[in-house]
Amino acid sequence: MAGPNRADFWNSMMKIDRRIIFLFIFVAISVPMFLQIQLKIPTSPEVESLVATLDKLPDGARVLVSLDYDPGSEPELQPMAETFFGYALKRKFKVIVIGLWPQGPIQAERAKPIAETQAGRQFEYGIDYVNLGYQAGNELVIQRMGSSIPQTFPVDYFGKPITEFPIMQGVTNFSNIDYVFNLSAGYPGTVEWVLFAVDRFNIVLGAGNTAVQAPQVYPYLGKQLKGILGGMKGGAEFEILTGLPGRAVKYMTGQTFAHTIIVLFIIIANIAYFTTRKKEQGGLS
Amino acid sequence: MKREIPMIIAGTVGIVLIIQYFIPAEPFGTLNDVFSDWFSIIQASAIWLGALNLIKVSGDKIYRRHKDWPYAAIIIVSFLVMVIIGFFFSGGRRFLDPGTPFSQMYDYVYSPLTAMMFALLAFFVASASYRAFRARTREATVLLLAAFFVMLGRVPLGDMLTGWLPRWLHMSEVASWIMNIPNIAGQRAIMIGIALGTVSTSLRLILGIERSYLGGE
Amino acid sequence: MKHSRLSFILISILFLSPLSGQPPPDSGNPPPLVRPAEEIRAFDTPNDAGNSITITWKRSPDDIADQGRFDGYDILRGRSPDGPFELVLSVPGGGNENNPLYKTCLDNNTEDGTEYYYAVDAKAFGTTTRAVSRMPAKSSQQWFNTDLVNMLIAVIFLSAAILYYIAGAKSGKKLYIRKIAGLEAVDEAVGRATEMGRKIFFVPGTQDMDNVQTIAGLTILGRVAKVAAEYEAKIDVPVSRSLVMVTAREVVKEAYYNAGRPDSYSDDMVYYLTDDQFGYAAGIDGLVVRQKPATIFYQGAFYAESLILAETGNSIGAIQIAGTAMASQLPFFVAACDYTLIGEELFAASAYLSHEPKLLGSLKGQDLGKLAIILALVVGLIIQLSGAYDFASIFSVSAGGE
Secondary structure, three states, X not given: OHHHHHHHHHHHHHOOOXXXXXXXXXXXXXXXXXXXXXXXXXXXXXXXXXXXXXXXOOOOOEEEEEEEOOHHHHHHHHHHHHHHHHHHHHHOOEEEEEEOOOOHHHHHHHHHHHHHHXXXXXXXXXXXXXXXXXXXXXXXXXXXXXXXXXXXXXXXXXXXXXXXXXXHOOOOOHHHOOEEEEEEOOOOOHHHHHHHHHHHHOOOEEEEXXXXXXXXXXXXXXXXXXXXXXXXXXXXXXXXXXXXXXHHHHHHHHHHHHHHHHHHHHHHHHHHHHHHHHHHHHHHO | OOOHHHHHHHHHHHHHHHHHHHOOOOOHHHHHHHHXXXXXXXXXXXXXXXXXXXXXXXXXXXXXXXOOHHHHHHHHHHHHHHHHHHHHOOOHHHOOOOOOHHHHHHHHHHHHHHHHHHHHHHHHHHHHHHHHOOOOOHHHHHHHHHHHHHXXXXXXXXXXXXXXXXXXXXXXXXXXXXXXXXXXXHHHHHHHHHHHHHHHHHHHHHHOOOOHHHOOO | OHHHHHHHHHHHHHHHOOOOOOOOHHHOOOOOOOOOOEEEEEEEOOOOEOOOEEEXXXXXXXXXXXXXXXEEEEEEEEOOOOOOOEEEEEEOOOXXXXXXXEEEEEEOOOOOOOEEEEEEEEEEOOEEXXXXXXXXXXXXXXXXXXXXXXXXXXXXHHHHHHHHHHHHHOOOOOOOOOOOHHHHOHHHHHHHHHHHOOOEEEEOOOOOOOOHHHHHHHHHHHHHHHHHHHHOOOEEEEEOOHHHHHHHHHHHHHHHHHOOOHHHOOHHHEEEOOOOHHHHHHHHHHHHHHHOOOEEEEEOOOOOXXXXXXXXXXXXXXXEEEEEOOOOOXXXXXXXXXXXXXXXXXXXXXXXXXXXHHHHHHHHHHHHHHHHHHHHHHHHHHHHHHOOXXXXXXXXXXXXXX
């Protein structure tokens, strides 16, 4: 009795319990973490453009890093922050950190030690690194920074006046910043940086976004946005192009397996759909 | 007058803020900043309304032994623990310094919980895709194929499967093309529609034609 | 022969030296004088609130030749062309993106009405050479931002179109509006909740009252609450912002009053959960799983929590009607919900549900705006492809200055 059993099977596949799908996804993501699988990750023009812009900066350039995300987006964006700090250490950039989200500056303090360990050298606080903390006001903070960064951030994350720090000497507004790097998970984020900083103050902007957020900023690529890191893959490509392999490259294995499982399930769902539809039509005729 | 006064305020402020957008000179140039600052102050002050309401509703559930009262108890206990530890046991203004009890709660409770909720998306995307990506119609088939190419193109497996083809047919290139061309075109079209809808709604609010947000027709 | 060979060698050395006429600084000779910036021009920064002067100059040939060895420029300011000058700011070498031979910077600390002369000191090889602007500059504020003329025209056109059709609608002319499935299903969805004896959940988004999507969502809440009151269905509105809670309470209370059921209203229908994005999502998920509402509305601005909410609602078999103008979240709602209002349909909902002529008239004005944009796209595409004119530049909105 192969016919009815097969029909039952495909019928049940149409209504499969979602927990079975969850289980497969869990296995697909977690098992590769314990395996040493190296995948070749091709790089995309968007990420190459961002790295090319960074490479053109002179050693010791002053860069502003705006971390606009919370721990929810940490798996995608934190590796980008770690890689950027590592690259900054390599190129001896002077890094000024701010946050338009309250958790942003905290994420910076968590990324910094990881980058320093990997680079084998540390930032000197106040000399080549300063964390100015969070400021409420969303896009208005960006606008105010265009007039005066010291007035927008009079003290750093730890409450010290910024006039004490050599890195802030001569920093008035965006005209004293060579490059802005924004990591964003939503609002306020890259779109606000484009609208209020690039369009008004002509800053050079590169961004990293979550995979969900990235399509929203693609329209700005090329003109206002000099490159984008989209999601985990963007982070992995960034690590490869800067020569600083980290977590994103490792996580790509899990993501690869997960995407493959999803695609397989979609194929199964469609086979089940067409099989049961054929059976119904066959039954009707 | 209960509805008229807010309407007049909304209309006046709306028109002033539209005009100020075009005038750089003081005081117009900074009006937007001033109003936004005031909104931030009101928004921050109003958080107490919400917090007190949360305590009240949760307290009510516990008092009446509502069937979900244990969850209400967890809400109140968590709220009080975070507030008390943050205000009184974490070094005052330096409560965010590494190593303080508040910072530890952030690192070991809040961060993992937030990351966990975000991680649910991975599972829900799978179940939603399984249910939604079926080739029922022509459009659904196009959507299915686009999802197929983008999902495989965004991971190395896609290029491994299509590496033998000319570069422009590699999955990553096709995925990039889908994201950069039809996706952006669609997003831009939707954004244009949204912008027009926003203008229309804002105009209706400013002119007092739309009054439902004040309560009533 | 000997002479010509010697001359050839001498000439080769001359032309092979890296900076013709500029011996390298470490050759034992005194350091060469850096060549000055040229064409120094200072003028009032256009389209600003004053206190700003723009200084632009042609880069020093040494900056253009070898930016890596160039130490940048000092910008100084004085009241007369002969000085004294005070240092205002220092900028690195390199040119403007749109015109690499020139460099521009702003002095944002000027006094309006005061004449200033600017000096630009080019620095390289341990030397400095000064060039001074010939004409003075005075800063002042402007009363109209000329860069925004195109925006002003667009605002006037769009507003005029909307107001024209609103005025026209008052005359009683019937206006056609296409069916929006999600809004047609509101009554059915509320009725389902009544029949099943289960609640309706209305989630007005995760943003505050300053977001127009939240206002649009609350407008729909008013309509849904009225239908719920009429059908005697229970409605819960968990919110993420305190101000939204206060407004939503007014909206729901008024809806119940208008439906003739003031006694059925209770303030506890609208309650606050948390401002935190994922805390809110977790709270709603818990409520949905425990209370199993028959109908869930998601109307407003959502971010990543959209799929978490919608899938949880789907798992309990609720009928879900979503509406948002967040383009990135629309695919998730479309995949997981029964009906989705896409973008501007959310803003049209109020007009659609009330059938009020003035509101419908505004939709028609909106459509005229869309028609104008479509025409501009078609015409612009043809013109741009022909290369006759940079049509796209008409629509650009940029900052002031050259």
